[in-house]
Every structure is written in structure tokens, then in C-alpha cells.
Amino acid sequence: MTTSEPQSRPAAPRPAPTLADEPAAATAEDLLAAVALGDQQAFAQLYDLMSSRVYGLVRRVLRDPAQAEEVGQEVMLEIWRRASRFDRARGSALSWVMTMAHARAVDRVRSEQSSTDRDLKYATQSVQRDVDVVVDAVELSLEKRQVQRCLGGLTALQRESINLAYYSGYTQAEVAAALKVPLGTVKTRLRDGLIRLRDCLGVAS
Template identity: 60%
Template sequence: MSTVVHLSGPQRRGPDLKELLAQVAFGDQDAFGRLYDVVAGPVFGLVRRVLRDPSQSEEVTQEVMLEVWRTAARYQPDRGEVMSWVLTMAHRRAVDRVRSAQATADREQRVAARSHVPAFDEVAEQVEGRLEREQVRRCLRMLTELQRQAVTLAYYRGYSYREVADMLSAPLGTVKTRMRDGLIRLRDCLGVES
């Protein structure tokens, strides 16, 4: 046997938001308190989904509710429901906060990039590097052909002494001697102390 329960009397429903907002438009603080109780939770939920940060979400929710208090008279009932009006306001405010945070981060990044001072003078470093390379080239030109080829193959191309000897069709001992003599001449030309 099943039991049927009948509800008697009027069924309880939420407050009429349009009516509450109309009262808020006339400065009714009690009506605003009741409106706040109904809409603040959904506003916070929407803002939190956009911002993800709980403290910023609370801040934006308070800004939205303050905006509802100040602009209640602008609400036009024929253009939509109160909850939609408030949530649209909340979404716009949350998106504005995201854009503002991104613009601030971009601005800070640009300022940091402009104010970045390298640990060394890049131009001087490049000039010095070019001068050193030119000096090495000049000193290499002072070597004999066999010395220059052996040093270039071994030190700039990474070949072993045996590979250099094979490539130059010269005995290994000769290549080693020419390389040693070539390196000594390079050291002296470059002014490197041993």
C-alpha cells in the first residue's frame, strides 16, 4: 500500500527578483539584503569559473553586487530576467578583470625587457670576438701550407692526427711535427703566454 502525501496551503517559492530589484532601485536596503542572499551565490560561482582565484572571485562578486545596488534603476524588466541581468554584469566584470590582469602582466614584461641590462656590453663583446677571429686568420696565413692545413683539419674540423695524416698523404710523424711547430707560431703570433 502506498501513502500519498498532499501538501496543503501555498507552496513556498523564492522571492520575486523583479519586485526586489524595483525596491532596491528606491534605496531599500532590506530588499537589497534579500536580493543579495539570492544572487550572490550564483554570481560568485560564475566569477570563480572565469577567474579561478577564490580571493579575486570574492572581490569581483562584491564589485558586481555594489554595481547592482548603484544601477538597479537601469534594469528594464521587458529586456530579460533579473538573474540574467546580474549574471551578465558578473561575467563582464570577471572578463574585464582577466583582461586587466593580462594587460598588467604584458606591461610588466615589456618594462622588464626594456630595463634589462646585460651583464656585459654585447656590442663590445661582438667587436672583440670579431677582432680575435681576424687576428687568428692573420696568424694562420703566416704558417706554412702544411702547418695551416694540419691545424685547420685538427682544431677547426675535429680530425685526429692519423686522419689528418691520411687526408694530407703525409707521414704521421711529419704531421705531428708540423702541427706542433704551427701551434707554437700561432701562440707567438697571438701573444699567448705558455
């Protein structure tokens, strides 16, 4: 009588792993500590965890999506550079990051406003200079016309004496020689002509 070999029993099923058996996810504080040591993988995880929140905050301050995205990238880069400054005893990682993001966004707003103010000031000054040039030209043109009109009200000798003395640079003696009249006559005509010009132009004596 042969004895049969003992049949092997099937192995008992292994219990399914529970959440307690899985490693706990790293917190933002732990990731920052790792980033401070130069851990690029930790930074990638922190980026995925924080970037959307950073962008959302910056977007509410700046309004402009393109600028918000740019500033958001600057904030994440600043986190990489300044992670060693984070002190968990002074607050959470989220608070630290959001404070940094808000400060960056406000700085951008102030910078843009300052640039706008400079551009506006320059434009205003340029316009004012252009206006001043035009006003000066108009005033000069009107003044010349008024002088010409007033000169037309003088006698021929007065007008010629003034033209030679004040517009051609002649001395009184040269005016007398050019007009072939006595020097005393020229002096009298110049004096009387200037008085009439002053009254015509409304110049206070």
C-alpha cells in the first residue's frame, strides 16, 4: 500500500497594503528644506504644488495675464534661490511663498506706474516745449508786424533814421552822412521817431 505524497496547501493571500504602509507625502515645509540643499526634484514637486497658487495671487494684483505669468516665474525662481531663508518656526511655507508673491506683484505695479509717470512727464514736457516754440514764433511774428505798422506811421526821415541806426547798425554820424542832413537833425528825428514808436507799441515809459 503506497502512501500518497502530502498535498501542499495553497499559500495564504497576502493582505492588501494599507495607507499606513505607504510613505507620507512630503509637506511644503519639507520640500523647502530639501530645496535649500539644492534638491532639484524637491523643487519640481514644490513648483507643482505652489505655482498655480502663486499665479492666482499675482494675477489678482496685476490683472494682466502676461505680466502675471512673468512675475509668477520670477517668484518661483526666487523660492529656489532663497529657500534657505525659510524658517518654519515663523510660519507656514504657504504663507512665506504667498508673502513673497504679493511683494513681487506690488513691486511690478509700482515699477509700471513709475515708468508710465516718466513717459507722461517726458511727453508733457516735449509738448510744452513745442508749444513754447510756436508761441514764441507767433509772438515774434506779431511783434514784427506791429513794428512795421508803427514804422509806417512815422515821417520818411524818422523811419529812415531809425532803420539805419537800429536795424543796420549805423552810428548817428553815419546816418547823417547817409541821409545828407545835419547831425542835430538826425538826433531830433531819432528821438521823436522812437517816442512815436513807443506810444504806438504801447511800451511803458
